[in-house]
Amino acid sequence: MLDPEDMQAIREGVRDLCSQYPDAYWRELDAEKAFPEAFVAAMTEAGWLAAMIPEEYGGSGLGLAEASLILEEVNRCGGNSGTIHGQMYNMFTLLRHGSEAQKAHFLPRLASGELRLQSMGVTEPTTGTDTTQLKTTAVKRGDKYVINGQKVWISRVQHSDLMILLARTTPRNQVTKKSEGMSIFLVDLHQAIGHGLSVQPIANMVNHETNELFFDNLELPLDSLIGEEGMGFKYILAGLNAERTLIAAECIGDGRWFIEHASRYACERVVFDRPIGQNQGVQFPLAEAHIELEAADLMRWRACEQYDRGEDAGASANMAKYLAAKASWEAANACLQTYGGFGFANEYDIERKFRETRLYQVAPISTNLILSYVAERVLGLPRSF
Structure with a gap:
C-alpha cells in the first residue's frame, strides 16, 4: 500500500490541475463531440502521464498504484480519464518487451509529450x-x-x-x-x-x-x-491486466463522484417539508453503492500491489474491474434516481457521467468474460469456450 502522505500528495496535485477544467469544460466537449486537447496537454506537461516511465527515460518511475490514483482522481473531479488512460497501459508492452534501442528512442519522447502512445x-x-x-x-x-x-x-x-x-x-x-x-x-x-x-x-x-x-x-x-x-498474445496480456486495474480505479472515481453529488443534493433538496436524504428509500441505495465501492477499492489495491511486485495479477485485476464497474454503475443509477428529473438535465452533468461509466460494463472486457475467467482460472471449472 502506498504511503498515505504520498497518496494525498498525488490526489491534491491532480485535483488542483483538474480544477482548471471544471464541469462546464467537459460538458461543452461532450456537446461538441470534441477531444480535450487542452486537458491532455496540461496533464502531459505536469508529468502525470509519464508517471510509470522509468526515471532514466525522463519519467517519474512510479508504479501501477500511483497511476491508478491519478486516473481515479480525474474521474472523481468530473473529468474523463478515457481520454488519457491509453498512455498509461499501452506503454507497458514497450517498457517490458521493447528493445533497448526502442526504449531509448521512444520513452523519453513519450515522457516529454513529444509523442503520444494512446x-x-x-x-x-x-x-x-x-x-x-x-x-x-x-x-x-x-x-x-x-x-x-x-x-x-x-x-x-x-x-x-x-x-x-x-x-x-x-x-x-x-x-x-x-x-x-x-x-x-x-x-x-x-x-x-x-x-x-x-x-x-x-x-x-x-x-x-x-x-x-x-x-x-x-x-x-x-x-x-x-x-x-x-509472442504477442503473451505480451499483450500483461498490459491488459494493467488496463483492467486502471479502469477499476476510474470506475471508483466515477462512483465517488456520483455518491458525493447525490449525498449533497439529498441533503439540500426539500420535498414534503423534509430533505429527501432523510428518507431511507434515498439513503439505502447510496449507502449500498458506497459499501460496494469500498470493497472494489480494496481489490484495486490488491491488484496494484501484485502487479507492482511482478506477480501474476490476472485474477485480482479482473475481479477489481468487475467489482468497480458494477459499483460505479449502481452508484450512477442511485445518483440519477436521487436527482429525479433534474438528473436528465445536461447542466447537472449526471447524464454525461451516467453514459460514460456505463461503458465499463462492456469494455475493455465484458462482465461475462470476467465471470468465465474466475470460474475457470480460479475455481477450476471446465472451460466454457
Missing part, C-alpha cells in the same frame, strides 16, 4: 474478445512486414502518434496453441495513415473517440516488431 489495435469485427481468432496478418517480405486486415473500436487513433498493433505472423494451422503465432508492432500513425492504413470514425453514445481501421498492404519496418515474433 492507441492499441487488438479488437476485430468478427472476433471481438476472442483475440486468438484475429485475422489481421503481418507477413514478412524482405525488410518489411506487410499488414492486411481490419480492427474495430480502436480508441484515440486520431489523437495519438503511435499505436500498439497485434497481428498474426504465423497462420493458425501452423501453431501448436491457438495463442501462439501473434506478434506486437509499434506503428507510426503519421506514416501509416493514407499509406496502407485508413481510419473510419465510429459515432457513439459517449464522447469517446473510437474508430474502425482498415489495413491494405501497410508496410512496417522490421524494427517495428516489439519483442520476439510470435
